[in-house]
Every structure is written in C-alpha cells, then in structure tokens.
Amino acid sequence: MAGNAAPFSFCEVMQTRAQENALLLDGDQRQLIAALDTRAASLLTTPARFAGLYVWGRPGRGKSFIVDNFYASLPVASKKRAHFHDFFRELHQRMMHQPLEAALRAQIGDARLLCFDEFHLHDPGDAMLAKKLLEVALAMHITLILTSNYSPRELLSHPLYHELFVPSIALIEREMTIFALNGERDYRLTAGSDAGCSARAHGCVPGRRPSARHITSRRHGGNFRLRRVITLFMPPRRRIPCCTFVFQHYAKRRRRSWII
Secondary structure, eight states: OOTTOOOOOHHHHHHHHHHHTTOOOOHHHHHHHHHHHHHHHHHHHSOOOOEEEEEEESTTSSHHHHHHHHHHHSOOSSEEEEEHHHHHHHHHHHTTTSOHHHHHHHHHTTOSEEEEESOOOOOHHHHHHHHHHHHHHHHHTOEEEEEESSOGGGTTOOTTTHHHHHHHHHHHHHHEEEEEEOOSOOGGGSTTOOTTOOSSOOOBOOOSSHHHHHHHHHHTTTOEEEEEEEEEOSSSOEEEEEEEEOHHHHHSSOOSOOOO
8 A cells, every 4th residue: 555554444334334323243253253354355465366255144134234344445547347137137238248357357357356146046047157257367366245135055056057057156165265244233224224224225216107106106105206217228218117115014014905
C-alpha cells in the first residue's frame, strides 16, 4: 500500500458495520469474516492464484451482507459482482456470437475477484454452463466467491439430472472452502438492518387492468404500492410496473394464492 496508509482489515470493516446495524455476529459469521480477511491480504499482496469460497445457509443468515461488504470495501479495482440470473442472462447473449469458454473469459474480463450472489441450479442446461464457469475460473486464477441457499450437494437436486453435476460438486468440494452459516437468527426480521437481505430486489407485478390491480391489493392486504417501472432485457424487451411491499407482511403469513 502507498505511503503510511493502514493495511486493509476486513475484520475491522465488519466490526464497524455490525455496530452500525446493532448486530452481534455469531461464530459462523466470524469464521467467514476471518477467512475473507485472509483472502483480502492475499489478493492485495501476492500474485494471482485461484481461491474459492462457497458460502451457504438459510435465507437471512447474513451471507449477502458479509460478501457485499467484502466486495465494496476491498481496495481492488479489477473485481466483479453478479447475481446468478444476471450473469447467465448476459452469458446466453454472448454465446450467440462466440463459443462458451471465450464468452466466459470475455465476461469475467480482467477481474481478480468474482462474487456470485444467490447461486443455485435447477436447470440441467444452466448446470453445464456453471460447470464450465468453475473450470474457467480455476484456469484464470481468480478468487471466486459464491453465496447460496443450498449446500453444494443440493445443487441440481432433481434425481433425473443430479448425476450430471456430481463431478462439478466434487470440484467445488475439492477446490473451494465451504462455509455454512447456520445461525438461528433471521436478520431479515431485524428492524433497521440489511444484514439478512440479498442485494437483489424482488418485485410483484399486478394485472394491467385497474380491476386486477385492485383485486391484487385487496387480496394481499393492500400493503404494496407501485413505485417505479423496471425494464426486462430478455427478448422481447418490455417495461413493466414494479411494486414494493413490507417484508413482514408476506414472510410471516401463509398465502393461498398469488397474482404475479
């Protein structure tokens, strides 16, 4: 580091963030933070080599909170963060013009750090793309961090397809350090905290007709409102209304039906 600047400490970053959110970090979270702190030192001081962390656990356990802060605070310019769906959407578009490996290398670019949020596999086609992604990341000597609600052995769990991904699961278990966040606390239910919320926003789209919109609002308590319009980039491109709602209203109650 230049001058007399203090060395980067992710442990200190997370201590500050925990205090700001009035959070008490549990043992699993502290182990992950320590591992990321060690990896940060390697990224900042040593030649490029592959390192992988696979972070999984139930929703709301702080996976995205910790990894988001690691990504945002790490003083490395060549880094990339992507949601699973966004990355694969772009990859499909690139594959229309170039082979898979070339598309992956172009998409990763010169990034030394690649963070994937909400990594999961239910489609065998995506599983084959993910297999190649792991192989390319290994060959490019980058640091790959995946967060997921599923353990590696639960990926592509459908019995008809699971065997297709078993070699890739073995690669994950062999080449990546696996961390399970198993705390009992669901940080999504902590008022004023973003520790248990994925950075990915989710939306619900009501019907076009005012009557359908009214029915949707009435059926689900009237606790959402339209705030903005979002654009879907998968063809055909279209713009649709986006609504937001109070998390506790939907997370804590059983729903018989949804209009989406």
